[in-house]
Amino acid sequence: MSSETIRFPFDTRPETGQALEVADGVFWVRMPIPIPGLEYINLWLLRDDDGWTIVDTGLGTGTIREAWESVFAQTLDGRPVKRVICTHFHPDHLGQAGWLTERWDVGLWMTLGEWTFGRMLALDAQDALPDDVVRFYRRAGFGEDLIDDYKKRGYSHFQSAVTPIPRSFRRIVDGEAIIIGGHEWRVMVGRGHSPEHACLYCADLKLLISGDQVLPNISPHIGVYPGEPDANPLGFYLDSLPTFKPLPDDTLTLPAHNDPFFGLHARLDSLAHHHDTRLDALLAACAEPQTALTVLPHIFRRKLEGPNVVLATGEGMAHLHYLMGRGLIGRELDEAGVYQYRTIGAVRHFGDAGSGSADAA
Numbered sequence: 001m002s003s004e005t006i007r008f009p010f011d012t013r014p015e016t017g018q019a020l021e022v023a024d025g026v027f028w029v030r031m032p033i034p035i036p037g038l039e040y041i042n043l044w045l046l047r048d049d050d051g052w053t054i055v056d057t058g059l060g061t062g063t064i065r066e067a068w069e070s071v072f073a074q075t076l077d078g079r080p081v082k083r084v085i086c087t088h089f090h091p092d093h094l095g096q097a098g099w100l101t102e103r104w105d106v107g108l109w110m111t112l113g114e115w116t117f118g119r120m121l122a123l124d125a126q127d128a129l130p131d132d133v134v135r136f137y138r139r140a141g142f143g144e145d146l147i148d149d150y151k152k153r154g155y156s157h158f159q160s161a162v163t164p165i166p167r168s169f170r171r172i173v174d175g176e177a178i179i180i181g182g183h184e185w186r187v188m189v190g191r192g193h194s195p196e197h198a199c200l201y202c203a204d205l206k207l208l209i210s211g212d213q214v215l216p217n218i219s220p221h222i223g224v225y226p227g228e229p230d231a232n233p234l235g236f237y238l239d240s241l242p243t244f245k246p247l248p249d250d251t252l253t254l255p256a257h258n259d260p261f262f263g264l265h266a267r268l269d270s271l272a273h274h275h276d277t278r279l280d281a282l283l284a285a286c287a288e289p290q291t292a293l294t295v296l297p298h299i300f301r302r303k304l305e306g307p308n309v310v311l312a313t314g315e316g317m318a319h320l321h322y323l324m325g326r327g328l329i330g331r332e333l334d335e336a337g338v339y340q341y342r343t344i345g346a347v348r349h350f351g352d353a354g355s356g357s358a359d360a361a
């Protein structure tokens, strides 16, 4: 269906440590991520009048710092990096922000929500899994084996994946125009994947740096986590997708994962459709009481292990909470202290309740 209308214009990708110019003064940098299904993150170097702007930074490892040094030596023409912008707090995006801003003695530009969340998580790191986190996953249906497995991994994963996040930052806000290389790049805030995700749109060049908000091949992760146990991030995400519809369809989207692509409108439609399909599956599954854990085989085909169980549970919960928000599913804490989710009334097709993508309340 709509995937046929998505087109990838580049035959070649930059090697690690190199940069490939994809539009006038806009360079594509690719860094490895040791996560199956992701493999690489795309970062962007924008040529400015007297230097460069970096958008997103890579995981906080020594290998990636070496790759950045190689990019700097080959691409910067002796001019300095002037600022670092991060789309959101996830460690593959924010990981090297501390090192880069110190290396070049420049500011970190982010939305308040993303900078604050990243700082908080890094400072919150500890060896033991906090009690409220354990309770959150018990309520989701985790048995002792899964809880023990999580306890062994500890609670410092985020901190270990980032260089120290700067204590101060330069706030960017939705609608703000940042002038880079004589072009206006407009900040477009999306929600759902992360609290206040910044995309950057340049009308002159017809480019959208979409971060993780819009990806061509994979669906951005939308998850519920212990810090906000009753969150409805899928509601935020489905509300955000149409805000990109006014952009021209011949915009070249520069995503953080997969390759740059044309076909933004078709992709926005197919992302909404993907979630509608999952919501339908959950409505049917919850005809019988389900936990956040037991619904997972209804929406994920692959076998889930280790940290992926946590990610998938967050994703399953995001869909359950969305349906609760629409009054289609109810939740009760059972005698064992586990939430049981059940469809309210007769089982119906999610489409009967109206499309979640267009006018979710």
Ligand SMILES: [Zn+2]
Residues within 6 Å of the ligand: 088, 090, 193, 194, 212
């Ligand atoms: Zn992300």
